[in-house]
Amino acid sequence: MLRAVRKSYGPVTVLDIPELELKRGQITCVVGENGAGKSTLMGVLSGTVSPTGGEILIAGQPLLPGRPDHAKALGVSMVAQEFPLVGRLSVAENLLLGRHTRATEKAGALRRALFDRAGTRREARELLEDIGVHGVDVDRPVEQLPVPLRQMIEIAKAWGNRPLVLILDEPTSSLGPVEAGKVLDLARRHTAGGGAVLFIGHRLDEVRDIADRVVVLRSGRLVADLSPQEATEERMIREMVGSELAHGDIAPPATVEARTVLVARGLAADGLGPVDLELRAGEIVGVAGLMGSGRSRLLHTIMGAQPRTGGEVRLKDQPFHPRHPADAVAAGIGLVPEDRKEQSLLPLHPVRWNATLATLRRDSRHGVLTPKGDKERSREIVKDLGVRMHSQEQPIGSLSGGNQQKVVFGRWLHARPDLLLLDEPTRGVDVGAKAEIYHLIDQAAQDGLAVLVASSELEELLWICHRIVVMAHGRIVADLRRDDFSKERIMTAAAGTQPLVAGMEEPA
Amino acid sequence: MTAQTAPARERAGVPARNRLRALVETPEVGVVAACVAVFVALSLARDTFASAVNLQGMGFDLAQYGLIAIGESLVILTGGIDLSVGALLGTSVILMSWFNVNAHLPAGVAVLATLALTGLVGLWHGLAVTRLKMPPFVVTLVTYTVAQGVTLAITSGTSIVGISGFFSNVGQTYIAQIPVPLILFAIVAVAAWFFLERTYAGRQVYAVGGNPEAARLAGIRGDRRVISMYVTSSLLSGFSSMLVLGRMGVGSASGVGVGWELSAIAAAVIGGVSLVGGQGRILGIVAGTVLLELINNGLTTLQINSDYTNIVLGGVLGIAILADRLRAQHLSRRT
Numbered sequence: 001m002l003r004a005v006r007k008s009y010g011p012v013t014v015l016d017i018p019e020l021e022l023k024r025g026q027i028t029c030v031v032g033e034n035g036a037g038k039s040t041l042m043g044v045l046s047g048t049v050s051p052t053g054g055e056i057l058i059a060g061q062p063l064l065p066g067r068p069d070h071a072k073a074l075g076v077s078m079v080a081q082e083f084p085l086v087g088r089l090s091v092a093e094n095l096l097l098g099r100h101t102r103a104t105e106k107a108g109a110l111r112r113a114l115f116d117r118a119g120t121r122r123e124a125r126e127l128l129e130d131i132g133v134h135g136v137d138v139d140r141p142v143e144q145l146p147v148p149l150r151q152m153i154e155i156a157k158a159w160g161n162r163p164l165v166l167i168l169d170e171p172t173s174s175l176g177p178v179e180a181g182k183v184l185d186l187a188r189r190h191t192a193g194g195g196a197v198l199f200i201g202h203r204l205d206e207v208r209d210i211a212d213r214v215v216v217l218r219s220g221r222l223v224a225d226l227s228p229q230e231a232t233e234e235r236m237i238r239e240m241v242g243s244e245l246a247h248g249d250i251a252p253p254a255t256v257e258a259r260t261v262l263v264a265r266g267l268a269a270d271g272l273g274p275v276d277l278e279l280r281a282g283e284i285v286g287v288a289g290l291m292g293s294g295r296s297r298l299l300h301t302i303m304g305a306q307p308r309t310g311g312e313v314r315l316k317d318q319p320f321h322p323r324h325p326a327d328a329v330a331a332g333i334g335l336v337p338e339d340r341k342e343q344s345l346l347p348l349h350p351v352r353w354n355a356t357l358a359t360l361r362r363d364s365r366h367g368v369l370t371p372k373g374d375k376e377r378s379r380e381i382v383k384d385l386g387v388r389m390h391s392q393e394q395p396i397g398s399l400s401g402g403n404q405q406k407v408v409f410g411r412w413l414h415a416r417p418d419l420l421l422l423d424e425p426t427r428g429v430d431v432g433a434k435a436e437i438y439h440l441i442d443q444a445a446q447d448g449l450a451v452l453v454a455s456s457e458l459e460e461l462l463w464i465c466h467r468i469v470v471m472a473h474g475r476i477v478a479d480l481r482r483d484d485f486s487k488e489r490i491m492t493a494a495a496g497t498q499p500l501v502a503g504m505e506e507p508a
Numbered sequence: 509m510t511a512q513t514a515p516a517r518e519r520a521g522v523p524a525r526n527r528l529r530a531l532v533e534t535p536e537v538g539v540v541a542a543c544v545a546v547f548v549a550l551s552l553a554r555d556t557f558a559s560a561v562n563l564q565g566m567g568f569d570l571a572q573y574g575l576i577a578i579g580e581s582l583v584i585l586t587g588g589i590d591l592s593v594g595a596l597l598g599t600s601v602i603l604m605s606w607f608n609v610n611a612h613l614p615a616g617v618a619v620l621a622t623l624a625l626t627g628l629v630g631l632w633h634g635l636a637v638t639r640l641k642m643p644p645f646v647v648t649l650v651t652y653t654v655a656q657g658v659t660l661a662i663t664s665g666t667s668i669v670g671i672s673g674f675f676s677n678v679g680q681t682y683i684a685q686i687p688v689p690l691i692l693f694a695i696v697a698v699a700a701w702f703f704l705e706r707t708y709a710g711r712q713v714y715a716v717g718g719n720p721e722a723a724r725l726a727g728i729r730g731d732r733r734v735i736s737m738y739v740t741s742s743l744l745s746g747f748s749s750m751l752v753l754g755r756m757g758v759g760s761a762s763g764v765g766v767g768w769e770l771s772a773i774a775a776a777v778i779g780g781v782s783l784v785g786g787q788g789r790i791l792g793i794v795a796g797t798v799l800l801e802l803i804n805n806g807l808t809t810l811q812i813n814s815d816y817t818n819i820v821l822g823g824v825l826g827i828a829i830l831a832d833r834l835r836a837q838h839l840s841r842r843t
Contacts, residue, residue: 305725325726325727337722342722344722346722346723346786348718349715349718357715357726357728367707369706369707371705
């Protein structure tokens, strides 16, 4: 059971749960959109993430925060989305990693210090048989196995710890129907034996199939606790997207210019396309889609950050074929990437350096950069964007997420692009700064920029966009005008069950 | 009146405090202070230490090590490492004298030919690191080994005698009591400072070292910056070899170059250059080189058994790395 568990990163709270109790013999499913806090919840429970506050009791015992070994000792076993298997080690060695075989468990210290190869192999085979995986050579290195099998091995490893609480984080996402069935069976067996299961689901049919109880997370909060009867797919989707946020406060600029900025025809890259897309000056177009649907790929391919394999792009009526993002910048495109820390910032360097990164060349004469010009530009950027800080010489890593993002926006707005590509522009940004960023996007469109915004937060796309394209499996499967916006339609299209056409373009 | 002076004082006071804080947080402060302290201490301990002759001798040494330390630092700033600077210097000494003596080329041509070759070596390093994605450590380790082999193959352990007087003119003379190599070093240091602090390309070097992906997505052609830094590093090895050759008067490979890359790396790290790239300034690099030279020379002046020299130098390096680490932790805790 969890009580008052919170997790914040700086000013951003990603998880805030007053109370959640997992019962023996019950499969509790957790659903929510990307970034709703599901993985953080798992992490907190399994000890890999230290909560900012609150306590966690497992069978009455308090869990020491941020201690995966302690969680394991108390009987929590987790199957993560990215399998922490040791690739070079064999299947058997991975399965018994971090514990002793039965034969050596009660033996003397010397015996326990030695590696029991025969026992390891025997127990590994038993474990795999037990969860219904047959014919695996337990001596093969894990890295040589296909991904679905590795997932099953990860599950067997968690199962082998004989846990009290079994946490499964989207365990079937990489599995075919047969293996997926085995995993669901295993979850049922575990609860039948008196254990508790916490199941993070991404497929709602699966969740309906197995849940004894469905918990819905949204923006780190527990918004619904449903019985299996209540948990229809429609209900779950409604709870996941939520309607609590105020409508009508934000809307895109009323008019869009007739001038076309970008035309893509059959644009393709690894994992993308073919995609047809048109953007006009002053238009804000959203890109919706599930994780891995190709949203970021689309942006990166336009930017020249990912090699294009086919198709044609025209930018301001000129053929455009960037080989490097530098070409795109020179042609008038700016990109605010998804992951600030990894893709946009020089975290240890001053705000000033980060602000002027894209305008450096323009502001230097014959390659020479004057400190005065550099400071002047940076001062304008932080002033225009209202960045809150005490000095432009302080490392940008010491600013809040929202202020960091404003600096990155300013970097591009001052480069005077015609097209602005935004990938998750408000990720890791607090509510106040979000509104400011929406305002910036709006302002940019009014100034005649074409804006392409990819986001996993449907709400914000519905607010700020003139048009939303929905992606699935690297293609655009729906193109909706503002009048046709509806969360349910977008979610359905993104899930790829039924493509729908309501915009001016045919789906690819 | 009081109402007016209060904000005025605030305006004056805040920048002053900021400046003081900036000074304390500047990583170069420690090493510059250490240079001064060591210099004063040694001058007081031995009269001969601060004598003109000894200072001039230090100037020659400083130029040799300092040039390759700057080259090394430029590479480290991009997030790489160049293990070949010392060995390549040794090979360049031999190549330069071989071109001049055995191939009968005029001194100037011999220098240019050597620089061209070292430039090609640097280009290979840069291309291997950027295009082939080879680890800089390995690429330059290969060059380190091959360069040593080439040196031996050409000389078979003997010296090349009869080099042009041009070399001793460059390597052994003084202008206004200041050794010419030291002046050349100062020019290179100022040029490197100007490049890093005052050109957009220099800023881009820091960006690439600080976060290559962010730099790429901001439209910076990082590969070009990285390649040019490797080329510069190798060229500086070649350039430094001219001074070394001039000072020795013969093309000899014994005791020249090998192991100097470690001094160069040590000077960079002591001067506040971060080995993960993106952090460090010329002032610190020069101060780091000066500090190493002061200690090296000071131990000789104090007539301490030279067998102990490396223990002291290693200790200084260890303290520098520890200090850098503690500073970084302090900064990251604030962010």
